[in-house]
Amino acid sequence: MKRVHITTPIFYPNAKPHLGHFYTSILCDVQNRYYKLNKFNSVKNITKFTTGTDEHGMKIQNAALKANLDTQKFVDNLSLTFKELCSKSNIKYDRFIRTTDSDHVKEVQNLWNMCKDDIFMGDHAGWYSVSDETFYPAIHVRELINGNMVSLDSNVDYSNVDKSRTFINTETNNNVIFFQEKNYFFDLNKYKDRLIDYIIKNPDFVQPSNYKNTLLNTLKTEQLTSLSVSRPTKRLEWAIKVPNDSSQSVYVWFDALCNYLTSIGSLNKIKDPSSTESEFMRNTTHVIGKDIIKFHCIYWPMFLMSAGLPLPKCIVVHGHWVNDGVKMSKSLGNVVDPLEYIEKYGSDSLRLAVLSHSNLIEDNNFSATYVSESRNIVLVNKLCNLVSRTSKKFNPRPAVEFWQPIFKQNQGRITPELYESFDEHFKESKIIKTALKEIEYNTDWLINNYETSMEKFEYQKVLGCLMNLLNSGNSLFQNAEPWAIKDKDLFKHRDLVLFLSLEVVRIFCIYASPIVPEIASNVLKTLEVPESETLDLSFAKLGAGSAYSKQSKKGISILTRVNDED
Template identity: 85%
Template sequence: MKRVHITTPIFYPNAKPHLGHFYTSVLCDVQNRYSKLGKFNNTKNITKFTTGTDEHGMKIQNAALKANLDTQKFVDNLSLTFKELCSKSNIQYDRFIRTTDSDHVIEVQNLWNMCKHDIFLDDHAGWYSISDETFYPAIHVRELINGKLVPLDSAVDYSTADASRTFINTETNNNVIFFKEKNYFFDLKKYKDKLIDHIIKNPEFIQPSNYRTNLLNTLKSEQLMPLSVSRPTKRLEWAIKVPNDSSQSVYVWFDALCNYMTSIGSLNKIKDTSSTESEFLRNTTHVIGKDIMKFHCIYWPMFLMSAGLPLPKSVFVHGHWVNDGVKMSKSLGNVVDPLEYIEKYGSDSLRLAVLSHSNLTEDNNFSDSYVSESRNTVLVNKLCNLISRSSKKFNPKPAVEFWQPIFKENQGRITEDLYESFDGHFKDSETIKIALKDIEYNVNWLVNHYETSMEKFEYQKVIGCLINLLNSGNSLFQNAEPWTIKDTNLLKQRDLVLFLSLEVARIFCVYASPIVPEITSNVLKALEVPESETLDISFGKLGAGSVYSKQSKKGVSLLTRVNDEE
């Protein structure tokens, strides 16, 4: 029995959720659902999936002030919008953590005390981005003059710069302000070589590999300066106070990253290597956007090293989304609101759309047509219609009863004599045989590669195979034309077509259940597949499981098309 912990980053609730929040959450939800499936190797996982909101920091403090709202009330309202996104997206988390939760405040202070041997107080002068809640070195700062970004002059004291001047950091292109203050610092360089060694020896720690390579190059080539882990309380009031020093507030990222442990349990329990909490941390998979790699792949493991705690198993990094080739921005009005698409097309359609048109290694393009195609073409036309056509004019149950034991005996193989049985009796027997081969090929691919692909978050690859499986099932049905067969000598071939068409739908639903959980559950219920066989991929073979299906003379209407003009 294995414990698996899957996390989104906790989201900053200074505005309503967008497509990026939806994407990260769905990546995690699919992984969590997959981890709970019965497997061919009979692995049984106990999973914990956590998400939430990061509610401290200067950005929140300023946004609440601008909205003329009490800060706690401000974050209370916005955290609800992220919970709504989870609810409507069918995101099944185990805990929605908020950094204002009382147990989290305690654990942040515990983590501080466990790291305090690496923390020291010193004067600090540097460029701070309120948007990013982080300081940037001067080499990454430019002044915006007459529309051009000009490097800083090392001989100039920018602490006296007029507030009307604009300075930008080149990492995120957000504004920065020069601050002089006294802060607590964490000694990053102490753990640099240890982290590099860990990344090299554990290639699964940062995935995909292109992000691991980039991070290693950064670590090896750049000097790690001490990290400011506090702000003066007079500047940052809305934060957790540093233990035994109320004049300083804990840096928002030190606070936020600790959520992954608070969600598991207390740090005292996690310290015990024999505890379930410690096992959960060792088997943690973080899923993050590429813009917060530095915090999760450098700062976070170093904090854990300092505290003497285990490192997570892996950090999966993904790219961002653009809208029809154009970067999303509020000013352009092209930010995708996932709730609008869910309202029109349903959560399964949007889940399928983003996962089938994305991969982790690069930025991804979003188009309205993806969501429409996912619902109308894939889920309605290819899946639901295949079931309806197979059970409207026929009673498919005798076909299942006859052919299922034969396929079980043959370990799910379509034998050569079955291919040949279509010769001379069907006008397009070659196309039928191609469809049979494609069905067998795609089912075998899923049996052999599904688990590895899912664990690598290669959902696009899995979805491609699943859609190919549906295509081959529909091709078989359409070209065999079972509704035209009257010759009693061909009833076995007709029943074979009905059986394989339903098997394609059933097997699709077993493997696709983590991706499109609502429609697959409804389809399997309509087919009368026993519940014990619905969330177990060991039943994802031709002929596996119990006898199922029935005739539905009115057709099976599980999902209808959506008019794109509505």
């Protein structure tokens, strides 16, 4: 048993949630549910899963002003849309943190004081992006002239530039404005070599490795300038004030990153290595999009080093999404609203579709077809229909009661004699034996690889095996044709097919429960699998557990197809 803390970044509530928010949240929710599975002897981990909204900063301040709303009321309304996403996506967090929460405000100021030896006041002139809430060096800024991006002239003073001129940064292509002001700064260079050394000695700190390698190359080759960690309050009023200096507001990223600490408890407790709060922090996994690597993989560990606080266990980075091969944008009108798909197909269908067609390393392509197929083909036709087919014309309970103890005695193995027994009486014996081998192979793979793959966020790999297992169960049932068996001497074969078909469903649902929790739970309840055996990996093998299932002559309708034309 160990303590595990899993986090999404806190989301900026300046617009309604999109597919990217859903994806990050689902990655975390699946991981959290996985850690809650009983592994052996009913041993569970103690987990915290936190998400929330980042509610300070100039973007929020300007958006509220534009909407003619009180800023607090503005963020109150928008944070509800992210809670709604979690609710309708079946995302079970332990805390939804908001940076306007009173305990968070206190801990941000506490973190500032812990880092104050590395913070100093200085003059700051630079190009600031309101959208990104960060400054960009001049080498990453271009002026947009007649549709062309033109490099800045080092001989020109841009401090009093005409407001009608447009400048963008080359990293995100968002607009930047030149600011000249006094700010507090954090000395990044002081921790540069220490961070490089830490990443090298802890190769799993940033995952996957392609992002880690890019990060190390950046740290080794690029000069780090001191980071501005405050803004003048006269320019940024909607923010936490710097301790003992109300003329300055805390930089929104310094504020936002601290949410991971506040979600665990007080910083003073986290700093105590013997505390449970410290254990949670040391076992924290941050899941982030690749666009915010700099903030989480450079700034954040440096702030923690400065404060004398433990670093998280790892930072897992994922790519972005495109829609049918086209980058999503509001102007194109192709931004995917996850709630629309959930309303039509259900949360499990969207969860399954997204995780089946994504991996961390690459940008991923979304298609509405994926969601439809997940619902209609996988969950309805292959999973629920297999349950119905095994119980409509048969009473599968005697089959389970007969074969289950035999498989327990054989440690879940299909004996050579059982393979050979299909040769004489079944016309599709070759296909049947292939299906039997695939059932064995895929259950073995899951027993040996499921935990490692899940902890590496390799959900696509796990789902690939689960789909193969489900396909094998359907192939066995279809080709053995148990409904056509009339010879009493073959009833044991018929019962074996019924039993293994149900075992495929049962085992699939236990392993898939973190990914499609609603349908997995409903199927296992329908099969009358004891609740104590539904979320326990020790029962996820052939023949394990108690007797289950019953006949339903009217058929079982657990989930119905959705007409794509509706």
